[in-house]
Amino acid sequence: MTSASDDRAPRITRRRFTGLAGLTALAAAGCGGGGEGGGTGEGGPAALRFAWWGNADRAADTQRAIEAFQAANPGTTVAGEWADFTGYFDRLATNVAANDAPDVITLGGAYPREYGDRGALLDLSEVADALPLDRIDRAALSNGEFSGVQYGVPTGVNTYCVVVNPVLFEQAGLALPDDGTWTWEDFERIAGELSTASPEGTYGAVDPTTADALDLFSRQRGEGLYTPDGGLAISAATLEEWWTTTLRMSRAGATPPASLTTELLADAAPEQTLMGRGLAAMMLGWSNTLPALRAASAQPLQLLRAPGESAGQPGMWLQASQLYSISSRTEHPEEAARLVDFLVNTPEAGRIVKADRGIPTNPDVLEAVLPEFDDDQRAQAEFIARVTPVVGDALVIGPVGSTETRGVVERLNADVLFGQSAPAAAAGSFLDQVGAAIGA
Structure with missing residues (x-):
């Protein structure tokens, strides 16, 4: 289904609820x-x-x-x-x-x-x-x-947003966040509280790292992934901040361990995701994934605005x-x-x-x-x-070569989560690899 959305094609989006092999x-x-x-x-x-x-x-x-x-x-x-x-x-x-x-x-x-x-x-x-x-x-x-x-x-x-499972929130004794005010710090804290109060194998959030999440996060900081003339807009500081946060969440158990996060990349079918299996309370994803995820989980899933939308400039967009x-x-x-x-x-x-x-x-x-x-x-x-x-301004669509970004993000994210690359080093590698792909 796919958005992505993306170019950039997030593993579970408007572009990828398929499960078919043939043409x-x-x-x-x-x-x-x-x-x-x-x-x-x-x-x-x-x-x-x-x-x-x-x-x-x-x-x-x-x-x-x-x-x-x-x-x-x-x-x-x-x-x-x-x-x-x-x-x-x-x-x-x-x-x-x-x-x-x-x-x-x-x-x-x-x-x-x-x-x-x-x-x-x-x-x-x-x-x-x-x-x-x-x-x-x-x-x-x-x-x-x-x-x-x-x-x-x-x-x-x-639009890219947060899918939540209100049943898991209720079972953990937590109220749904106010998506008009919550921050990324709130997202990290709530994910940790959910994991702590949930049975083993159930997580507060799915690891949020995708090219679309980086675009949203950096747009909130006045950047975005790409410039209108086809260059890179996201900064090393923003990338390092992102991976520092997500690594901390993984190590604290707020999101799955590296092995499970990378394993989930192999199968994007909704029924195989943690959200689709009722094993995650929050997941960044596309709004049009809601029906398939509801059907897979048999849960009354809801959509929330992304964290951080009220803290600076909005990063969400209509796509x-x-x-x-x-x-x-x-x-x-x-x-x-x-x-x-x-x-x-x-x-x-x-x-x-x-x-x-x-x-x-x-x-x-x-x-x-x-x-x-x-x-x-x-x-x-x-x-x-x-x-x-x-929502924010229209998205700057990536230039020729930017379809490589998704693979770069997945590889570097695995390196960070497995401890093979520090967030700062991954940030530099991202800029080098994506920059080379788009000729920036």
């Missing part, structure tokens, strides 16, 4: 983009390919949306292609390199900028008549704009859960644009997809689907509505 087609059609012909050209039949990542439920819903689009657009057929997150982007990279990219491509995080800078994505101003963007939330729309060019349209919006982009090599740009328009701007598609790809950013679509939301989807929508007035 499959959902409808038979020819190759519409960059390769052998997919139709007779403008005004004639068009065969499009539409690629996304996700699980079987998402695939079924997306196929229903495809069928609705085809019914409304006779003469245009759409073949769906999907995979888990890693398999999806590996396949996409191969297809783009072979000039065989799908016509409509789902992206996230830094990928739109990377592919856009390499000329692989269509400037959406070229298809503005078929894809109007005036009803899309501007903050979310900025996630797909780079160097003044709109390369992607948000599928929906979510496109995913982005729909169009291949620059498509033979059918108008038809591809109409498919994207149908997916993001029509209540008909909204009622099918609902909140699976984030909370709709077109207010007309949101108004139409809100009565059909279940409790989990409504909780997400209410949380987004509550934090929208107080």
Whole structure:
């Protein structure tokens, strides 16, 4: 699911609730983009390919949306292609390199900028008549704009926040924190108190270190991970402060030991996470992970603002859960644009997809689907509505090479937690490795 969110692709996000291994087609059609012909050209039949990542439920819903689009657009057929997150982007990279990219491509995080800078994505101003963007939330729309060019349209919006299990708080005799005032010091203290008052094997918090968490933490300090011109913005002092805190939490038992934290990276399925297993009271993550985590844990999980939001400038942001982009090599740009328009701007598609790809950013679509939301989807929508007035500025999306950041963070975090690298040394290594990856 994925945000990340990210680029940067956190292990359990809007981008990675999958559990699938294969790539499959959902409808038979020819190759519409960059390769052998997919139709007779403008005004004639068009065969499009539409690629996304996700699980079987998402695939079924997306196929229903495809069928609705085809019914409304006779003469245009759409073949769906999907995979888990890693398999999806590996396949996409191969297809783009072979000039065989799908016509409509789902992206996230830094990928739109990377592919856009390499000329692989269509400037959406070229298809503005078929894809109007005036009803899309501007903050979310900025996630797909780079160097003044709109390369992607948000599928929906979510935010990075804290998922909490109120049952574990109650069992530990603790009240939920006030997310309008709490600090990172409060987060550390509360995590420790929860662990102390909980059975062995249950933790106050999951280790919070991800690229997205570092972005949030550094934004609260006026930095962020990247500068608008493609450099590094986060400081060594901020990185050292972060890892000093998380190392202290791990050693105190407020978060899991290093061995368990690194072991959990191998399987991001919600039912395998500590939160999904009911073994952690707090976890930083994306707001649209709530339904899958609630289902896995069978607990009434809730969403809170991140710690530290009221202490300085806000670090939370609204982010496109995913982005729909169009291949620059498509033979059918108008038809591809109409498919994207149908997916993001029509209540008909909204009622099918609902909140699976984030909370709709077109207010007309949101108004139409809100009565059909279940409790989990409504909780997400209410949380987004509550934090929208107080989130920070739009995120600076990483430059080309920044998709390496997630792996760098995971490796260095393991080194810190296992005592193989001091926080200050890890901070320096982060700046060196990520700087080299993005050419800073």
